[in-house]
Amino acid sequence: MKRHVASLLAQALASLRDAGGLPADVELPEIQVERARDRAHGDYAANTAMVLAKAARCKPRDLAEQIRAHLPESPSIAEVAVAGPGFLNFTLTPAARHEAVRSALREGGQYGRSQVGAGHRIHIEFVSANPTGPLHVGHGRGAAFGDALASVLEAAGFQVHREYYVNDAGRQMDILAVSFWLRYLQAAGEDVPFPAKGYQGAYITAHAQELLEIDGDAHVHNAAAIIDGLPDEASDPEGYLDALVARARALLDHGAYERVLGFALEAILGDIRADLDAFGVTYHQYFSERELADNGRIEAAVQRLADAGYTYEADGALWFRASELGDDKDRVLRRENGLTTYFAADVAYHLDKVERGFDTLVNVWGADHHGYVPRVTASLQALGIDPSCLDVRLVQFAVLYRGGEKLPMSTRSGEFVTLRELRDEVGKDAARFFYVMRRSEQHMDFDLDLAKSESADNPVYYCQYAHARICSVMRQLEERGMRVAADPEEAALERLDAEHETILLDLLGRYPEVVEAAALSREPHQVAQYLRELAAAFHTYYNAVPFIIEDAALRDARLTLVLATRQVLANGLGLLGVDAPEAM
RNA sequence: GCGCCCGUAGCUCAAUCGGAUAGAGCAUCGGCCUUCUAAGCCGACGGUUGCAGGUUCGAGUCCUGCCGGGCGCGCCA
Known part of the structure; x- marks a missing residue:
């Protein structure tokens, strides 16, 4: 729908220019369409007129009016208004709004999936903890984030390869x-x-x-x-x-x-695999550093850097000229004792990823590794690879709290909480939801008591309860000998005119856009935020309006809306690796 | 010292490529169960977006300088 609005605008601009309303030489901007934040501003808003005003030598609001006049008719758009400093606000027709419900029920688990990422092959590497001990909670956030991001990318049509780099050498x-x-x-x-x-x-x-x-x-x-x-x-x-x-x-x-x-x-x-498995995290491949070495790939990579003229010898070691490519200092590839460094292996590993045909490499790293990014970027550049293909997502550590007290975390003293212990204490669903609820770059406080609590305060239960509640409504319906009319296409959705229903319809229509945005910005927390909003809208609706009523047409319309909500909740929770229970 | 990340309501956090009146939850206070699960809902209170400049139609968001917190700066991985 967003794209539909954008295409209407593009047509309007072209038509306006042909009509002489815009200078012929003006460069048409990229059309920006966003969801209106405020319902009073309709459903979609475009800033096109404001962006173009200066080049068109025209007041933004006047230009907006002209664009509006050139917009082609659309069965999806009920009204276009010029507002504020020059926004064009689009309001959808009821039929367009209802389409979200019908799509969700028609497409089921596929609803929200798109093809924006089609044709791209993304390699995502996450966790990659050293195989010297069990995973601890420091790895948990990377696991939850990486897995959710991979799922979100897949939902957006990207071909995703999930990989764990095993440091089994040295x-x-x-x-x-x-x-x-x-x-x-x-x-x-x-x-x-x-x-x-x-x-x-x-x-x-x-x-x-x-x-x-x-x-x-x-x-x-x-x-x-x-x-x-x-x-x-x-x-x-x-x-x-x-x-x-x-x-x-x-x-x-x-x-x-x-x-x-x-x-x-x-x-x-x-x-480690068992822990990840129980955490709902799966991989396509565990990639062995030792195999990389045994196959001569590390030596080959070092040689390629040398051939490219980016190495030199000093103090008995072989160095990479990283400082010429944006790093703070040069880096050792082969030590004085003849052994290659961890960095040399990593150069080979990244080269290998590119040679396997991935056009995008996403690395999920703990924030303490941020100083490592420039040298990897530099190595790609030295190898003639466009470093913009690499996206390192730094995940900040989460500090655990129990009873208001900060939990001590020190790997050195062996005083760490393992991921398994966390799961035993708060459960997989709460752990995963909490970890991806926040932006990955944001320092995070993880309140174990809250994650454990079976109360409204707990956002995981809040979302899951919304799903379970809908299942419960359906059970009630059946107990009373009723069913929802089988075909959602037949439901009289035009009867849904209460404010709560409009809000819910709106949210359901936004879901595909949320998934797409989360994928393109690589921020799975957007899905978690959305789910809380959707659950809240449902709970409000539930409390305000009875569903199981005598009026069969209205009842079917409401239950159809509710079923679509359940589907979207399940789809969204699924992306985050959180179960959608039928009962709490 | 240098580099990266962060700083938003009392607390934990959102804020769609720079968009309109900065939003949720918790906490506090006040309401709602004879009715589809109260693990829920409604209302009130709460802000100089760390500080000072700059960029522009418009800045929490971009730039510069400070202040505060985290992390990093190895021929370790």
Whole structure:
């Protein structure tokens, strides 16, 4: 409908220009049509006349009048008015308003979906937490946001690929393997000390026990052979850890080291997948950094940067000239010890995404990674790729509150709330809705007590209750031996003239525009905001007007409206990964 | 010190590419269940959009400078 109005305006401008009402050389602006914020301003408003007034050397309101006079007739538009400083306000005909209800019921789960993104292939990478421990609440917002955004993009017709980048290479994997092995040895009865810098979590101990049950004592070495000759841990904890890794590699031969590492990785990644699954988050692909390295893709990417003339050697390392492309400083690609950096892998990863044919790359990152954006952008540019294809969505952390108290969050001390604990406490639906309710760049306070509360204060229940209430109305209807006339096309929607009904009709018609806007601006919170508004409009209507009444035609009209509302609630909640229950 | 994000009602947050009188919820106060779920509804109160300039028909939104909060500034990932 919005596009329809825009096209009417475009025709009017062309016709006005042909008639000499506009200078022939004037450049016609992009037509901007927006939903009127105020009902008194009709349904749609256009600022065309104000934008064009200066170039046309004409007063905005006069120009608006001329445009209005040249607007073609439309069966959807009841009235066009010039208002304020020069707005053109369009009011829809009742029939056009009713179309939303009929479309929602005709299209069902498809209502609100569009094709604006057709032809585009979007790669969206989110969460990508290191596979060294369980997901915590810091990852939760990225998960909820990324998944909802992917769904919203799909609804707008984009072809979306959801991916999790697994950092399963490098030193942290060695530390994981050693931590895991030591816990395994302890489970087997060996008295080995556990390093302070190892991964301390109980999840390691639990999975190490599983390895012992499966592989038996195949990887057991006595404690003395492991510790003898290692440097002093207290004076150099990192060096101690590296020596421990070297010792483990030496003792665990014939692939045993890889076995332990692989087992640890699979176990932890399995936990992460299970958590995400229970959170309603799914991926098309888990992309392994190690495979990238094993396939020579990292070396190839580094070589491409070198070929492009963007590298140099200094201090024994290979550097990328990031500072020539907008970054603060140059960045190391290959260290003095010959190993490539995490950044080098990331260059290769982004190059790989582009080579897989995606025209847009969306990265959902924690806000603490923002300093990393310029160097990735620079690398794309150096590789001859237009960096505007990359959109990094920075997600701010949410601070959890319980009983008015801020919950401590520190990864270092292991004092973090896991995503699983959050889900156990407030449920998947509340967690997901709360996370996407706010703009991702906005710092957020997450009130656990509120998310748990079964009250009107809780926006999740508020929206879900609206859906459940409609289901309840339908059950009541059936109990009284009535049904809604089967064909919504036949419903006498012209009987819906109460203010509450007009508001609801209006909101239902807006839904496709909300989804489209949320997709194009990549802001899924717009859907959450809309759903609260829709639920509020429904609850108001419910309290003001009885649905199950004697007048069959009016009853059918109202119930048809209500059924369409239920459909839109379900569709919108679905995009956010929140269930739409039939009863509370 | 430099860079990025944020600052909107007492609190948590919205505000459609720069659009018309800045909106919700909570809290506070006052109403509404014999009637489709009160997990709901109605009303009242509440604002110099951190401060000062600038850009223009029009600024919460864009630019500059301050103030305040968060994050980042490794041959870690």
